[in-house]
Amino acid sequence: MTPRVLWSAVLAATTAAALLAPGAGPAQQPARPARPPAQQPAPDPHAGHGTPKGWKFTLPKGDPAKGREVFAKLECYACHEVKGERFPAPTEQAKVGPELSQMAPLHEAEYFAEAVLNPSVVIDKGKKYQAPDGSSKMPEFNDSLTVKELIDLVAYLRSLKPGAGGGHRGH
Ligand code: HEC
Numbered sequence: 001m002t003p004r005v006l007w008s009a010v011l012a013a014t015t016a017a018a019l020l021a022p023g024a025g026p027a028q029q030p031a032r033p034a035r036p037p038a039q040q041p042a043p044d045p046h047a048g049h050g051t052p053k054g055w056k057f058t059l060p061k062g063d064p065a066k067g068r069e070v071f072a073k074l075e076c077y078a079c080h081e082v083k084g085e086r087f088p089a090p091t092e093q094a095k096v097g098p099e100l101s102q103m104a105p106l107h108e109a110e111y112f113a114e115a116v117l118n119p120s121v122v123i124d125k126g127k128k129y130q131a132p133d134g135s136s137k138m139p140e141f142n143d144s145l146t147v148k149e150l151i152d153l154v155a156y157l158r159s160l161k162p163g164a165g166g167g168h169r170g171h
Helices: 003-019 062-075 102-108 107-118 147-159
Strands: none
Touching: 003 102, 062 147, 102 147
């Protein structure tokens, strides 16, 4: 490298440094704050538009009598005995599910809603309730059920009394 080339390189570097230095000229961008406000974490991630803390989905109250009609219309009894009721006995022997009157005190409404909307999420293992692919043998009824019918159906399931009136029906 000749001294001339070296000198021009030094000049270029000095000029660049001068341009980058704060306050070097009117075209200079204002110095950025260390962290723009938008990037600072909000004190509560749910403040504003987020989901409130402790929020839980709750099903509206339904009408058990109407829910019973839905149960009959969809022939849920084909696979479920309901002690104390006079539905026809289960016919789908290979797909039969649990007796339902005993379930009422065990589960909240939202659990029953899920059992109907998405039967495969929770399945009692080891009771022949699963199809070979691991899904529930219970079919989905989402195409044949309005939301109102679902709400009433759940109210019906919740209203059942364990074994009510079942004393003379075999057990
Ligand atoms: C073809 C048979 C079949 C039909 C029809 C059927 N179920 Fe089921 N059901 C099952 C089986 C098998 C299970 C157990 C496996 C499971 O939990 O998904 C079950 C489970 C349930 C459970 C309990 C879920 C749990 O985890 O405790 C509820 C509640 C239920 N069914 C309600 C209904 C209602 C309401 C209908 C009518 C809309 C219906 N079922 C129709 C077979 C059926």
